[in-house]
Amino acid sequence: MPIAENISLQALHTFGCNEKAQYFNTIQSIEDIATHIQWAKEKKLPYLILGAGSNLLFTKTFEGLVLKMEIMGIKKVQETASEVFLSVGAGENWHHFVSYCVHKGWGGVENLSLIPGTVGAAPIQNIGAYGVEAKDCIESVTAYDTTMSSFVTLTNSHCLFGYRSSLFKHEKNRYIITSVQFILQKQPIFRTEYGAIKEVLHQKNNKQPSVEAISNAVIQIRTEKLPDPKKIGNAGSFFKNPTISKSEFENLIALFPKIIAFPISDELYKIAAGWLIETCGWKGLQKGNVGCYEKQSLVIVNYNHATGKEIYDFSEEIIQSVQSKFNILLEREVVVY
Ligand SMILES: Cc1cc2nc3c(=O)[nH]c(=O)nc-3n(C[C@H](O)[C@H](O)[C@H](O)COP(=O)(O)OP(=O)(O)OC[C@H]3O[C@@H](n4cnc5c(N)ncnc54)[C@H](O)[C@@H]3O)c2cc1C
Incomplete structure (x- = not known):
């Protein structure tokens, strides 16, 4: 796809401010990445990888190249008696991925239901909610390393995950995440200690929590407490x-x-x-x-x-x-x- 110029970012981030990108394109496959980054480097322009724009604030025109991540796909890599290993494209919607796991009854990400954004952005700030963080079920992260101009797969410990932080925050813009590998549990240990989850399960008289019941409780709590970016x-x-x-x-x-x-x-x-x-x-x-x-x-x-x-x-x-x-x-x- 040709690079577009002077594109409004209003509909591309959840604050909805009317700021612009000087240059804009999408990344639909791993083959697209090196060419785009080379283009920006030759022009000495900064670049920014955009997911769903739910953790970004644009205060002015981005004088550089905005690349919207659109690599899709959820693939089962391996399955054992107790675990399922999935590789998920960075452009997949996070909640869609959570719903996919919940529907299959695989545990690990149900407490992270309804968090806006893409799968590729989840490791960046190690998203977390209701006692669970993305790092708890990430096996590894595959990314394009713009310094070395090559693809790397970083194991969980290499990602240096912490509270709303990771290697990808420390080395801002060095890595373009293309897929994330997750380990899901077939016999999950439920994380229901968080007060609000306990309360909703109790109200619904749900004595034997399931992946689905917890996901529904989290969706209910979040819908009541947080503003919907589509409205505000x-x-x-x-x-x-x-x-x-x-x-x-x-x-x-x-x-x-x-x-x-x-x-x-x-x-x-x-x-x-x-x-x-x-x-x-x-x-x-x-x-x-x-x-x-x-x-x-x-x-x-x-x-x-x-x-x-x-x-x-x-x-x-x-x-x-x-x-x-x-x-x-x-x-x-x-x-x-
Ligand atoms: C209503 C609401 C509720 C939220 N609740 C939570 C919550 O409970 N917990 C929580 O942790 N967060 C929460 N968030 C924040 C946000 O949803 C997460 O941070 C999410 O992971 C951002 O994803 P995104 O795709 O929108 O990333 P963006 O906002 O597009 O990008 C965020 C950062 O990651 C970088 N980035 C994005 N994709 C890639 C990629 N593939 N490779 C390299 N860099 C990339 C961007 O350059 C940018 O620096 C909430 C946001 C909203 C609007």
């Missing part, structure tokens, strides 16, 4: 939950006894960013076209044709107010361009 522009949680030291936590809890936090090691605590933002008075607050979602303060919403810059400035105000009240610097989860 957003990119899910805008900020990460910050990590602080035990001594900082002890100082904070003395001042704010209601703070929501949990230990992640002997020395470190993770703080609920949503609680910090809500305590600063942002929940439900709207300024111009931008707001902090009334049901979940981690989510910034585009109420009405906001520009990317307006959304960015709003997020900056939140960061500053949290810093001045708690002396904690919030980090954006959303990738800003």
